[in-house]
Amino acid sequence: MGTNRSRRAFLASSGGIGAATIAGCTNVPGTDSEEHVESGSGTIVSQHHLATEAGLEVLEEGGTAADAAIAVACALSVVEPWFSSALGGGTWALYYDADDEEVTSVDGVGPVGSDATVEDFEERAEEDGMHQAVVPGAWDGWMLWLEEYGALDLEEVLSPATTLAREGYPVSEEMANWLEDESGPIEDRPNAAEIYMPDGDLLAEDETVSQEAMAETFESLVDAYDDERDEGRSEAVQAARDYFYRGPIAEEIVAFSEEHDGYLTDEDFETFEAELVDPISIEYDEEIDVYQNPPNSQGITQLLALAILREYDLSDLEPDDADAVHLQAEAIKLAFADRYHHVGDPERVDVPVDELLDEEYAADQGDRIDTDEAMEWPIDSELEDTNASASSSTASVGDADHTTTFHVVDEEGNAAAVTTSLGAQFLVVGETGIHINNRMRMLALEDENPNQVTPGYKVRHTSNPYLALRDGDPYILGGNTGVDTQPQGQTQQFLNVVEFGLDAQDAISHPRFVSTAFPATDVPYDAENTLEIESSYPSDVLDDLEDRGHDVVDAPSVGTATMLVLEDGDAPQIGAEPRITTADGDALSDSE
Known part of the structure; x- marks a missing residue:
């Protein structure tokens, strides 16, 4: 069966595995496969129940989806500080404004520091440290949302996170595992050790951890906001932005960077501003x-x-049919090949967005898929004048758990789809309590690569939540964590709902797969040409995929995912990640 056969005809003739197999495959151990639906005037799903509760508290106080999203992001900074930081990380997020019936995107990603060079970073690319940090852009992005789409003042929005940080919370199983994995660096970093080794021993699961310094930083930002509130809300928001980027917080981060051989300068912070930008989109049907x-x-x-x-x-297929997996994996490989060849900071390289999303180009790409044979890296782009040439080196895509994702819908129909990240580390900046990002490791070193280390320009950021509209109204909000895993899991979950008819929870719970047939984003940047797949897939499916040339291996991680599905006239469906113990979604009832 070759590439020239009609794609729709191929699928029409495919028998599939059948309902019995999918029934056995959909359930992830320890989860409930029943549809998780909540009714109410606002709905939130996140990777931590305490963050979900923080957002619901803000919605209950009359906040918008933007207000609640900021509250969730700041609460996650407290309870998932190694993944996410509204203060030390970067954010991409989509917002649907119900009044304007418009989707916008916030670019809360900061640039590479002015003192960075390819030569210096190459020597330290695989080492931890402050040299891995770019300008943390998330806070400025959140403040743009507060001004443009928010209804509450900053103190009301930050109050749940500040309380959590000061009063403390129990160490989760996931946090305990990360603390153990990072125990060496934590012990060597006094500011981190003060938080996570308060009595000299590493905190264990269910022990209480507090973030007092982070609480004080939140309060200092509120004070800056309040000092200008009488001048107007916009002036107050600007004061909170300036306090961070052109005031005491920037000064402390830069001083810490200089002390620890980082690349950040005062000017990097002074000139940085997040942006509200136009999203990109396709018409799926x-x-x-x-x-x-x-x-x-x-x-x-x-x-x-x-x-x-x-x-x-x-x-016509089930989500765990071999045909369905093969087609998705091959489409993902072609998509990542184009990412490798073309995508970087558009201020630095020409990213041919229109050409890449052209319908004829997509059809030509589909013609490259052989339904009987798996592609392997190197894979060229079909567009001319590529920035990078394919290489055949090999390694893994690495850990897929370095991010957090969440989604919010309010009673007015506003919707926020968010993925925010600092990377993954416990590097705390001085007395600020800020856990700083390690995004530099996701930049390339070779010449002509569109994602090469360049001072003043931005990393190709992995955060990429999606928002689907149906007939102009929010339909699906989704995100999957984990560097190169993100677009792959999101593609599968979207199709699980739209094509395979799963509800939100089953779409998230369903076993996932990850292709590594492209250069990984992070050091050492290489391609392994495997298909990492969760073990709950049926053995005959795995055999079929191997017969087509896929190198099938057990998936070490498929990231974590969250989803909201909004059906006309029905309560929102919530999809919370069952692979971790902390994820949760909930809704306000109309009576609250």
């Missing part, structure tokens, strides 16, 4: 438009895969 974050985000990767897959009538 006559009813559904899928929105993503533009470059420097890798969000176009998901759209490229979906643009290829929309040519197939996938609804």
